[in-house]
Amino acid sequence: MTKSLFDLTGKVTLVTGGNSGLGLGFAKGIAKQGGSIAIWARNAEKNAAAKAELEACGAGQVISYQVDVTSEQAIIDGYEQLIADFGRIDCVFANSGRASKSRSVLSLDSAEWHDLLNVNLHGAFFTLREGAKQMVKRAEAGEPGGSLVYCGSLSMFQGIAGINNYAASKGGMGAVVRGMAAELGKYEIRANTIAPGYVKTNIGGDGEVDEEMAKRMAFVDSHFSAKTPIHRVGSPDDFEGIGAYLCSDASSFHTGDTIVIDGGSLIYPAYAF
Numbered sequence: 001m002t003k004s005l006f007d008l009t010g011k012v013t014l015v016t017g018g019n020s021g022l023g024l025g026f027a028k029g030i031a032k033q034g035g036s037i038a039i040w041a042r043n044a045e046k047n048a049a050a051k052a053e054l055e056a057c058g059a060g061q062v063i064s065y066q067v068d069v070t071s072e073q074a075i076i077d078g079y080e081q082l083i084a085d086f087g088r089i090d091c092v093f094a095n096s097g098r099a100s101k102s103r104s105v106l107s108l109d110s111a112e113w114h115d116l117l118n119v120n121l122h123g124a125f126f127t128l129r130e131g132a133k134q135m136v137k138r139a140e141a142g143e144p145g146g147s148l149v150y151c152g153s154l155s156m157f158q159g160i161a162g163i164n165n166y167a168a169s170k171g172g173m174g175a176v177v178r179g180m181a182a183e184l185g186k187y188e189i190r191a192n193t194i195a196p197g198y199v200k201t202n203i204g205g206d207g208e209v210d211e212e213m214a215k216r217m218a219f220v221d222s223h224f225s226a227k228t229p230i231h232r233v234g235s236p237d238d239f240e241g242i243g244a245y246l247c248s249d250a251s252s253f254h255t256g257d258t259i260v261i262d263g264g265s266l267i268y269p270a271y272a273f
Contacts, residue, residue: 006248008035009060012086013247016040016069016127017096019050021201022151025236026093026243031059033244038082038089040067040096040127061086069096069123079130088138091147091247092131094124094173100166113165120169124150125176128191132180135189144188149246150177152195152258154266170195174258181256190255194242197262198224199234227272229264 003009013030017023018039027037031054039054039062041047047064054062063085067078082089097120102108128148135146155167156174173193180191200221225231242261245251260266 005250006033006244008033008247011090012036012088013091014038015093015095019046022236022239023095024050025239027054028057029240029243030247031057034058034060036060037062039064042066069127070118072126075126075130089131089134093149094127095151100163103162105164108164116165117169121172124173132184136187139187146189147246148191150193152193154195154197156195178256193258195258195260197234197265229268
């Protein structure tokens with residue numbers, strides 16, 4: 001029987017922050033193609049819910065782990081357990097991250113600067129580095145290949161006031177990923193970044209916010225919809241396809257790229273009507 005172009009049967013993917021939002025979107029795309037998924041996240045209740053949803057989507061196997069990606073040792077230990085459970089790793093999505101609490105470069109203090117970088121930059125780097133080590137080991141044993149993916153941001157391209165630590169993490173990791181692509185290509189390991197536009201997750205969608213915040217969020221949604229050539233906000237479902245593609249052999253010659261998925265907002269000038 002001929003496999004489909006994006007068949008992921010037998011492939012194992014790690015998604016950090018894979019229990020909600022974009023991470024769950026990537027994971028669902030992989031699950032729908034029969035791939036097995038390891039989730040790293042800290043909330044046990046959300047992990048359990050994500051596991052059930054991914055299994056319902058058709059995932060081969062799903063195991064969730066409580067791993068703190070701000071700890072290099074926790075990441076190393078996490079991979080040891082993952083390999084013991086699954087036997088291999090084919091794809092890694094370094095998706096865990098947080099938004100900046102800063103609103104001005106003038107008041108961005110060292111505590112906030114370093115705390116965000118511990119997650120968005122250092123945690124992502126160690127996650128991809130350790131995944132690459134496992135892939136190289138497999139390649140040297142005669143089975144090359146693998147896919148490393150970082151979840152970036154449009155702040156890699158645009159100047160956005162105030163959130164300098166967030167932009168630094170995303171831009172810095174973009175450069176790291178290109179370096180990984182250059183170094184690891186000889187093992188047929190590819191490395192890419194996904195840069196999402198404005199994406200509405202389920203945060204605040206279940207009564208978590210008050211009426212004033214709900215109105216503010218509706219205004220933000222309307223603003224971004226009007227400024228995007230495809231006139232709507234993004235959703236995690238929009239990232240299922242790219243998740244499956246980058247995990248699959250269909251992307252075996254695609255590396256060193258920053259893939260923008262934003263409804264066209266990056267190319268839409270401020271003076272457009």
